[in-house]
Amino acid sequence: MGKLVICDHPLIQHKLTFIRDKNTITKDFRELVGEVATLMAYEITREAPLEHTTIETPVAEMESAVLSGRMIGLVPILRAGLGMVDGILQLIPSAKVGHIGLYRNEETLQPVEYYINLPTDAQERMLIVIDPMLATGGSANAALSALKKRGCTHLKLMVLIAAPEGVEAVRSAHPDVDLYVAALDERLNEHGYIVPGLGDAGDRLFGTK
């Protein structure tokens, strides 16, 4: 079974409070989402592949480790996942970025795929699927299935806020995938929104509605 990691570093908890607050303006919301994504990237890359290179310190030659950044790919789920990309790229600038376009049908809550574009070598990379919200788990599951259908096998999922229903859905459909969340909330409401959550992540990031 893949790992379930709750990234509850005090800095993340602090920033998440302002992300959740309905009075936080779009500009601050966007910046904070990026900052939490950076902090979570630190945790998710804990086992990232390293390679060795020879350098000279002022004192001696040595073999030293560098991140094999070209081995990592980010796959934001559109739209809201875009808000986390730059924050992660700050730590892993050589990661490539693919995109999966999905939206939830607001009545059925079923994900509808409208776009997919992956790096040509996606199958050789560790892919981090990113989305601020894991609610029913339908979108994340559809994204992970779309990647597996295209031969990608080394997958991780990073979300800011998850509902227990979404965690359960992903872990039962994709038990091989490690899941990183900043907060695990109480439940979903009758509209499929996470309670207490942060509202609609895409709308808050992009100032729509």
Ligand code: PRP
């Ligand atoms: C939101 C969110 C996730 C999805 C989570 O996207 O960003 O992708 O809902 O819900 P689920 O776990 O029940 O599938 P939304 O469909 O609102 O699209 P948007 O990012 O374009 O706003």
Ligand code: URA
């Ligand atoms: N999508 C969101 O943006 N927010 C939720 O609470 C659930 C799904």
